Amino acid sequence: MGNYAIAIHGGAGTLMPGTVSPEKEKEFHDKLSESLQAGYNILSKGGSAVDAVEAAVRVMEDSPLFNSGKGSVFNSDGINEMDAAIMNGKNLKAGAIAEVHTVRNPISGARAVMEKTKHVLLASAGAEKFAKEMGLEIVDPSYFYDEERHQQWLATKDTDSPNSWAGDGIPEGTKKYGTVGCVALDNQGNVAAATSTGGINNKKFGRVGDAPLIGAGTYANNKTCAVSCTGEGEYFIRNVVAYDISALMEYKGLTLAQATAEAMKKVALLGGEGGLISIDNQGTICTPFNTSSMFRGWINTAGEKFTGVFR
Amino acid sequence: MGNYAIAIHGGAGTLMPGTVSPEKEKEFHDKLSESLQAGYNILSKGGSAVDAVEAAVRVMEDSPLFNSGKGSVFNSDGINEMDAAIMNGKNLKAGAIAEVHTVRNPISGARAVMEKTKHVLLASAGAEKFAKEMGLEIVDPSYFYDEERHQQWLATKDTDSPNSWAGDGIPEGTKKYGTVGCVALDNQGNVAAATSTGGINNKKFGRVGDAPLIGAGTYANNKTCAVSCTGEGEYFIRNVVAYDISALMEYKGLTLAQATAEAMKKVALLGGEGGLISIDNQGTICTPFNTSSMFRGWINTAGEKFTGVFR
Numbered sequence: 001m002g003n004y005a006i007a008i009h010g011g012a013g014t015l016m017p018g019t020v021s022p023e024k025e026k027e028f029h030d031k032l033s034e035s036l037q038a039g040y041n042i043l044s045k046g047g048s049a050v051d052a053v054e055a056a057v058r059v060m061e062d063s064p065l066f067n068s069g070k071g072s073v074f075n076s077d078g079i080n081e082m083d084a085a086i087m088n089g090k091n092l093k094a095g096a097i098a099e100v101h102t103v104r105n106p107i108s109g110a111r112a113v114m115e116k117t118k119h120v121l122l123a124s125a126g127a128e129k130f131a132k133e134m135g136l137e138i139v140d141p142s143y144f145y146d147e148e149r150h151q152q153w154l155a156t157k158d159t160d161s162p163n164s165w166a167g168d169g170i171p172e173g174t175k176k177y178g179t180v181g182c183v184a185l186d187n188q189g190n191v192a193a194a195t196s197t198g199g200i201n202n203k204k205f206g207r208v209g210d211a212p213l214i215g216a217g218t219y220a221n222n223k224t225c226a227v228s229c230t231g232e233g234e235y236f237i238r239n240v241v242a243y244d245i246s247a248l249m250e251y252k253g254l255t256l257a258q259a260t261a262e263a264m265k266k267v268a269l270l271g272g273e274g275g276l277i278s279i280d281n282q283g284t285i286c287t288p289f290n291t292s293s294m295f296r297g298w299i300n301t302a303g304e305k306f307t308g309v310f311r
Numbered sequence: 312m313g314n315y316a317i318a319i320h321g322g323a324g325t326l327m328p329g330t331v332s333p334e335k336e337k338e339f340h341d342k343l344s345e346s347l348q349a350g351y352n353i354l355s356k357g358g359s360a361v362d363a364v365e366a367a368v369r370v371m372e373d374s375p376l377f378n379s380g381k382g383s384v385f386n387s388d389g390i391n392e393m394d395a396a397i398m399n400g401k402n403l404k405a406g407a408i409a410e411v412h413t414v415r416n417p418i419s420g421a422r423a424v425m426e427k428t429k430h431v432l433l434a435s436a437g438a439e440k441f442a443k444e445m446g447l448e449i450v451d452p453s454y455f456y457d458e459e460r461h462q463q464w465l466a467t468k469d470t471d472s473p474n475s476w477a478g479d480g481i482p483e484g485t486k487k488y489g490t491v492g493c494v495a496l497d498n499q500g501n502v503a504a505a506t507s508t509g510g511i512n513n514k515k516f517g518r519v520g521d522a523p524l525i526g527a528g529t530y531a532n533n534k535t536c537a538v539s540c541t542g543e544g545e546y547f548i549r550n551v552v553a554y555d556i557s558a559l560m561e562y563k564g565l566t567l568a569q570a571t572a573e574a575m576k577k578v579a580l581l582g583g584e585g586g587l588i589s590i591d592n593q594g595t596i597c598t599p600f601n602t603s604s605m606f607r608g609w610i611n612t613a614g615e616k617f618t619g620v621f622r
Contacts, residue, residue: 092549092581098519099434119518120548123410124435126517206437207430208409215526215551237431238403240526240554247555251562270403 003301004043004187005283008035008056010066010295011178012230012275017292017310025309028065032297032307035059039184040299049192049226050088050111053182057084057107057194060180064146066295067178069105071146072198074153076205080144082198083212084110089191089220089281094120096212097127101144104137107196110212112136120214124206149201156202177291179211181228183220183279185301191226191281193218193242200233209233215243222281224249225256230294231274235267245278256280264288314612315354315498316594319346319367321377321606322489323541323586328603328621336620339376343608343618346370350495351610360503360537361399361422364493368395368418368505371491375457377606378489380416382457383509385464387516391455393509394523395421400502400531400592405431407523408438412455415448418507421523423447431525435517460512467513488602490522492539494531494590496612502537502592504529504553511544520544526554533592535560536567541605542585546578556589567591575599 010032039056043049061069072080084106085096095114098121103109109131113122122130132138179197186192195218197211210217210233217233219242220226227242236242241263248259260278267274268290275289275296283301287294297307321343350367354360372380383391395417396407406425409432414420420442424433433441443449490508497503506529508522521528521544528544530553531537538553547553552574559570571589578585579601586600586607594612598605608618 094549117516118545119516120545121519121524123517123519126515130516204437205428205430205441206434208432208434213432213524213526214548215524215554219551234429234431237525238405240530240551243526243551243554244558247558247562251558 002044002187003283004185005279005285005299005301006036006039006043006052006056006182006184007277007279007285007287007298008032008182008296009228009230009275009277009287010060010180012289012291012294013177014291015293015309028295028309029307031060031063031065032295036297036299036305039182043184043186046187049184049186049190050086052184052186053192053194054086054107054111056182057180057196058105061105061107061196066180067198068180068196070144071149072144073149073178073201075199075203076157078153080141080198082106082196083208084196085212085214085218086110086114086194087192087214087218087220088114089222089226092221094214096121096214098208098212099124099206100127100131101141102128102138103131104139104143107194108136121212153201177231177274179230181230181277183226183228183277185279185281185283189222189281191220191222191279193220193226193228195228210236213237215240217242219243219246221246225278225280227276227278229274229276232272235270235272236274238270239263239266241267241276256284256286260286260288264290313355313498314594315496316590316596316610316612317347317350317354317363317367317493317495318588318590318596318598318609319343319493319607320539320541320586320588320598321371321491323600323602323605324488325602326604326620339606339620340618342371342374342376343606347608347610347616350493354495354497357498360495360497360501361397363495363497364503364505365397365418365422367493368491368507369416372416372418372507377491378509379491379507381455382460383455384460384489384512386514387468389464391452391509393417393507394519395507396523396525396529397421397425397505398503398525398529398531399425400533400537403532405525407432407525409519409523410435410517411438411442412452413439413449414442415450415454418505419447432523464512488542488585490541492541492588494537494539494588496590496592496594500533500592502531502533502590504531504537504539506539521547524548526551528553530554530557532557536589536591538587538589540585540587543583546581546583547585549581550574550577552578552587567595567597571597571599575601
């Protein structure tokens, strides 16, 4: 235990209890635990919140279980197209990349934008060129291929239903707003947030969601909190959800629990589904969602560890 | 006069009084006036704020005087690469496109995203494909070519100074954060915001600024106000400026003048330069900027018209 804590998510969705095989559910818990531990080990050695959130997200990006990095969903052209963002609450520096197909760990690409450029958001071919020049690991697009995701895409590519999600141990028709994210507080009092996603299965026309947009899906500010969102990204953009939580705390004096509840209420009012993870500058963690499931986990300031899938 | 009003900007920059030829300055005033009138004519006939902001921005996009649409700056590959966003304060619907090279009026592309899709942001080739399918006017990339902008790019393309801006009647070394935008209130009490830009001269790696990002460069909400920003976009993204103004009004009860002053103060604290135009749901207009110049204009609820370049 210490003055540091971490929370992660692996995406909100409409999985129902009892419909996922026990083996599959255990796989999710194990990988969430591994991701948490990767970030927490950094924090417990006095490392920075930025290092911790990047490390935790990389574990999920490297796993085909989650819709980010390897295992990302396919767009309407049958290609994996990824977005990511990171923000440092200490100095409000932020970086993001959108529509990349060759950067093995998009979250590290986002971090390079934050630390090596004056820019915040780089997109598509330019972002890939930048990542390569920075010496980040570049892979052939086939690296991101996952058989289950591909079958899911094949089943939906000629339909108007872009977002169903099925596979080994997962029932047909399940909607999943796949995205991964991490928020952390380090023992210097700094918060950080990171989000990474493959977007929506069968997405068209270069659609970009909330994940790489600072203030929408990702935000961090030492004055208040750090937030990473998952869900129907458009509703999170229109409500500027991640920054709204910070503003509700700073300007109205709400607690993190009150601010996140209010922000989720506003998403639901527009008709949106999803969830978020958040941590304030005292280490309080809130992980609200209005879907039936959200892959999530945390290790709090008391050192207690939790991983969960359903309510 | 009526319960409607409109404000526009054609970009903030570092022009100094007396350094621009009188002929050039008159050209700017005339075009700003034409843009204002295009929007105001819609409002005065009972038209919507969304129609007005789109019409006003299209006038500036079609003019090579401003860095949007025709006359956009060139990126590091010598290509015009444009972004735009629009938001309707009535229902918080929003649309944006980024990194397009063939859509004659990017603001109309953004509006099509808002009205014809469930998405908010489409980028690069996908966005262009969408605009074409929607029947928007598609042009050869050479349409956007402007000789002055090209000379400006040639002069800076091998340097690290991406943003100088010179040309006929404009002194060498002038920095200009070119972007155009419009905010309006219609007689139904609805506000809207629109922003369109060619980004930064000689920009690299698919850099996207604040213009197409809802909450950063563009935001509208009938509860509070509509905002369009111009300047060093990264600072506006990191501060989520457009939404911050709305949040300061809604959560802290600030007036539009107080909220915009506070938001600009926060931009300056991070070291950023620029400005913004804003209108609240009563028709109050505020156009603060911390640069030496900002092309701007308004017609207020009293029917008074103003266009300006310097402080």
